[in-house]
Amino acid sequence: MKKQEKTNVMRLLDQKQISYKEHTYETDSALSGKEVAELLHQDPDMVFKTLVTVGASGEHYVFVVPVTRELNLKKAAKAVGEKNIEMIKSKELLPLTGYIHGGCSPIGMKKFFRTTVDETAMLFETIMFSGGKIGYQVEMNPADLSKIIDFEYGDICD
Secondary structure, rough: OOOOOOOHHHHHHHHHHOOHHHHHHHHOOOHHHHHHHOOOOOOHEEEEEEEEEEEEEOOOEEEEEEHHHHOOOHHHHHOOOOHHHHHHHHOHHHHOOOOOOOOOOOOOOOOOOEEEEEHHHHHHHOOOEEEEOOEEEEOOOOOOOOOOOOOEEEEEOO
């Protein structure tokens, strides 16, 4: 595969001198996380998706969860101290984060939102998530993620 361009996520990681591996794949549309894991020959349990929610208070929250699992909205709300939370509408994603559906990364959003990573990330030497653009994934040690964004671990999945 030809050498790909750097995404903003990769440039931010390079600026902070944080080690990561880039993975790219060809696609005409957004794939499910499981399809991406399969395409890249990765364990789907270590491939994570980035979900953006809004709480009853109007605050937005980011949850990073394995592609093989679903975000439990009750557990997620409890993790961030909200009465309840819901997924934002797809059309709100780009103006809010700067990312499109299928290319949303916890790194490099227009504004930082409180972020919770599913606790299963700690089980892996590296995790993979969107590089900020469809067709781009970054793989890195979850502990290194804390060098670029603030987050907490939580039990947030079914």
